[in-house]
Amino acid sequence: MKRIIPYIASDFRKDKIWLRRTKPARREYQVMVAVDNSKSMAQSTQAVELAYETLALVTTALNQLEVGQLAVVSFGADVSLLHPFDCPFDSEAGARVLSRFTFVDDKTDVVQLMDASLQLFDAAAVTASTTAEDLWRLQLVISDGVCQDHARLLRQVRAAMEQRIMTVFIVLDRSAIAAAADDVDPEKDSIMNTQHVSFVTGPDGKMEMKVERYLDTFPFKYYVVLRDIHGLPTVLAETLRQYFSLVGSE
Template structure:
């Protein structure tokens, strides 16, 4: 079987230069609820360690909340030191401004990093994994998402949610929208018709988050 031939395997082994992944974690106070923050850290650890072991890409880590902080850029020559990076996450940043500004800002920062390492090569696999509780301004983030998708760069949203019976689940979240006649009505926040992220997952059993990632 030619697929077992060592030369064939070497030639077809993924190159680090062809895969770029940035894991971005919400560092706001709202992530403290339901142990979301702690288990999100476990998820970040799981995905970055897996990428490093498999040697299938370059991994960056960013924090966002009241501001965006690239903790390890894709261009960093230093080895990935996760214990040191994860110490930057205290989940104590104000979340009021992050609903409108921080998520678009972290997506734009990811896009800039991808452009820096990939240049105009849009064939390189570029993945931005955003881990958050899902409270954000959809209109504010829409342009940033579309900009990345136009360059074949994939933003994926992982929403760490509370159980539906808690009353604080994102599935219970409503927003005011206008229909074609101009009338206002209440609609689910996660409506697929206007949700800006084409790829997202809602995790209510946060212990499963590392597996989903």
């Protein structure tokens, strides 16, 4: 406000207020949105629709920054690249992407997703117009959060961070999806109440079963559990705001 008043008083001649907005940004962003294409996502049409909204929101954010590329993948039993980094994401591209989601896969292979996304980011780095130091990459994963092989996923997440790829997992809690589908017991399948079972070597050298709270072993450092699916756009907007603020302070 202190900068706006002198600008107006000067008959709009002192335009220093806008210099930071018109100065070319050194940083470039590559954002990948990975959406779960399994059957569990289709239990609620609202969950599916809100997943679609994320694409529009991320696109808007990148367009405002004028320095970004967007890729979209679907994952379930397999990983499919629906939109590559090096193509503009316009309304026609958005329609093509949305038409390719089926939500019929019987499983969700997050390990395969991480392997594929790392390869896609590596390939996309070649097309970036800036240096590696000014290239910032973000992966947004939208799923119900149920994944196997936490130890391997943890290694993959660390490998991504070493390549300056931040992965944020937005968990559409099954209780929220069940509630939207009018399930009689929405808490039954909540990830908050899920346990993780593993087998470890005990003091006597024998294998023992270890039961832990599922989220205590969740391999993704940055995640948010969304228990109200209507809050997805708000959570995503705040995630992007915090990410760009973090990058801006570097």
